[in-house]
Amino acid sequence: MSEPSLVQSVDNVALLPAYLAAGTAVLVLLVDLLLARPAATVAMAGTGAVATALGAAAVGSGPERRTFCVGVDCSYVFGGRAALVAALVPLLVLGVLALSGPLLRAGRTPVGEFCFLLACSMTGGVVLGAAGDLITLIVALEVLTLPLYVLVGLRRGSLASAEAAVTFFVVSVVATTLTLLGAALLYAATGGLHLERLGSILTERPDLLDLPLTTVAVTLVVAGLAFKVAAVPFHAWAPATYDGAPLPVAAYLSTASKLGGVVALLAVLQHALPHQVTGPVLALVAVLTMTVGNLVALRQRRTVRLLAWSSVAQAGYILAPLGALALAADADARTGLYAAALAYAVFFVLLELAAFAGVVALRPAGADGGSLDDLRGAARRHPWIGAGLAFALVGLAGLPPGLAGLFAKVTVVRSLLGGDAGWLALVVAVNAVIGLAYYLRVAALLYAPSGEVAAPAIRPARAVAAALAVATVVAVVVGFAPQVVLDLAGR
Template identity: 90%
Template sequence: MSEQIMWLGATSEPSLVQTVDHVALLPAYLAAGTAVLVLLVDLLLARPVATVATAATGAVATTLGAAAVGSGAERRTFCVGADCSYVFGGRAALVAALVALLVLGVLALSGPMLRAGNTPVGEFCFLLTCSMTGGVVLAAAGDLITLIVAVEVLTLPLYVLVGLRRGSLASAEAAVTFFVVSVVATTLTLLGAALLYAATGGLHLERLGALLADEALPDLPLTTVAVTLVVAGLAFKVAAVPFHAWAPATYDGAPLPVAAYLSTASKLGGVIALLAVVREALPPEVTGPVLAVVAALTMTVGNLVALRQRRTVRLLAWSSVAQAGYILAPLGALALVTEADARTAGYAAALAYAVFFVLLELAAFAGVVALRPAGADGGHLDELRGAARRHPWVGAGLAFALIGLAGLPPGLAGLFAKVTVVRSLVDGGAGWLALVVAINAVIGLAYYLRFAALLYAPAGGVAAGPAVRPARAVVVALTVATVVALAVGFAPQVVLDLAGS
């Protein structure tokens, strides 16, 4: 993958000879290498355990590589003058490491599914690690083309992964829905990028920012259209209202671990892409009000519809739509802010919220996977009634994640996430949006609480499903996610520092 991106980056200004900083590219090499290695191991050894182990080792290596490279100074490569297509700094390292860790978590969650034998292990691991490569590159993308290609590399394998449940009509439907919507979204973004290029002559994010801020640029309606198209296309990827309708159907049809991936890593990717273009390239006076409205709609619609859901994964899907609204909210305040400091704080708040969110969301999915039979879908909420009485620890983990998503103690991670967003909104002068966030937190509590209380309700009346023994890998993933969530709940400054770096 990285080869392809290298060429794209290089060919945008073909006349210059470049030196390539291979250290900056190390995480991308590691991720892409993992994907290739998984393919080879699956081909040559043909043993599922070896394949999964390779993928897991590769994800760990990618995490370590990203952390090692990111701990140093910011590294830039594929530069044309001052504009670079690949910028690997602290933030990129955070996102790359997070994506790799999420892949690791999803691999753990897919243990029972892969063991059940309905899923081709090699293909699953290969596609997952391919998607990881996209996420790693995305974090460092410095121009629109690299960004869009990286988002596609992140998403493309998912079309197949969503449809991986053999013999399931819902799964096939989900895959087709996802494919169609996603392709349309990509087209929109590409069209927007092309129009932007036509209007300004720039593709590098920082350069676009400077060009669009330039007074000399003629105030064409074209620019606004282009900006709207780029933002709308990326809003599809984060499932923001009104581009959200694909998410619940797709999540519900997909195998549970893939749904977990969609609502964590894939959503994180969309958020990062959106952050990148809003932060560097597009004028906040245009994107700010649009994103403020989108954020308010997204959280309100997501929460209200989630209230009525009776299927576990659909509830999580709608709640994850609502959560995307909270992530986008700080970006909505940016139009009103003029100081650079406050803007940086807004981006940092959005990223910090996203980090807290993916952690808790992964834990929630891990809890659901652990409490469901191997290879099953999410089922109805009622099938989880009283589950915490049968499996106290797993049930407590799931309840903790749900409470965290609702943003209440003892889920301090979620509480601080909400606090971060409200703070950045009030600081940014968007008090009304802070109130919308606040009211939505109350609506959100209604269904999270219902779900969590259901886990502890007496099972009487409803026939308990077949006895489930939570798979060890899933329990480990749940434990790790819960412990990390607890830790960052007591020391949220770590996340805030990383997100603000």
């Protein structure tokens, strides 16, 4: 007697944001091929990003949708958190496209390839938030990351860009290998790949946690994903890669790419891996990451390297709630910790995008980030641009009027106190004070006298100025409505 076949239905509504993102990549190729007009190619990429964000918001406004299911195990789960990520990544892509105007007009970067790779990366980010099993998660994370190897080195005639691309490629391949090996060993130990199934198996059979195979598997998965968020000691690639990449690509690496790593780490920690094992390790990693990032950032004289090291420190703040999971008293406290980590990541990427937009606007077209001295007195020459950059820096420092950054740090500290991790909350507070030194130093430098050397005349591109304005306004609005982000992050 033959076995009954499994009939699997596909929920196309749940997949709509992924369809829109993938369709954007295809249409960008066609427009570039048929019209060969850079403006039309960029417009197509921007229109697709807007459509993807709207599609994600529309689908996410309804009930949770699941597809590619076998029994109760589903490979694609589109709920509030997935909708938040699927809407935010296209908006970040839209911002990066706006920042790329001067770079693309300079003629050293091919427009069609740039927009196509960015759209492909957006597709991975959209799928990542809804991944319900390890295979979908890792593939989506790699689709988000793979195009960036090329984007980092896409600037013709730049040795620094090529070196940054090679550095990023080698380190990221090692991280992916570790993650895949960990996933394979985890499957060998448990027989499951779906995240919720893995969590159930490890909960029902705690003896599996005593196996060396399981310990190695969990370690490799966490270490591989820690590379993606540039957490210490897996952070060394970030400053060199950010500084060598074109400024808009560095902005994308620091925002969408880091957000993808955080989302992937959250998914495996919340649903699959035992918090009593991962919690203490992540607590140590969080302390090292925020401390090393802040201390090294104090010594930086190049703008992008300072932003890169501060981004490392910000990753420590994101990981801090995850390090308190083992100490949380109940499931509600753990849910609050997960929500705080993702909410902080959302606020961070908005302010980071605004900071990079300010730097791009104050630098010549196609130039790198330059040194901090190049920003001296910039706010006197360009008051509105300088005010936007200063606002982003103050927000990253966690001070008013940057309410988004202030709320982010308050949320993390409050969640740590609620999760019985007061010592970790104290470390976060001390590091936040250290971070004030370099953020406020740069903000003050913007308003300092220019000195004897005349600064070059810069006319900020309208698209870059608009991106800075929009990112600033969004950060302000989100700062006044933080509970919405927390609610979506907790779903």
